[in-house]
Amino acid sequence: SNHPEVNRILGKISSESELSQLDFEKPQECIQLLFDVVFARAPSQEESDTFVAHLASHSDNPESALQQLLWAMLTSAEFHFNH
Numbered sequence: 001s002n003h004p005e006v007n008r009i010l011g012k013i014s015s016e017s018e019l020s021q022l023d024f025e026k027p028q029e030c031i032q033l034l035f036d037v038v039f040a041r042a043p044s045q046e047e048s049d050t051f052v053a054h055l056a057s058h059s060d061n062p063e064s065a066l067q068q069l070l071w072a073m074l075t076s077a078e079f080h081f082n083h
Helices: 006-014 028-037 045-057 062-074 077-082
Strands: none
Touching: 006 045, 028 045, 028 062, 045 062
16 A cells, blocks of 8 residues: 555546546535545545545645545555455
């Protein structure tokens, strides 16, 4: 999960998929789309609040924040168990 190839793939996913169309001015919609794409479910309120806070704390570079969130989701036990 820390291999440079993972970072390259995450950059490609976030730039060449529907995720590239995210409107960072609408963080709730961003989080909903991330959860739909990665987990095929809606986020819990706690998950949503945590992810929105992460995006807000990186408002100077939302693309990087998105890649960090994707990395966390793709390396999670939930993703590995389901996929």
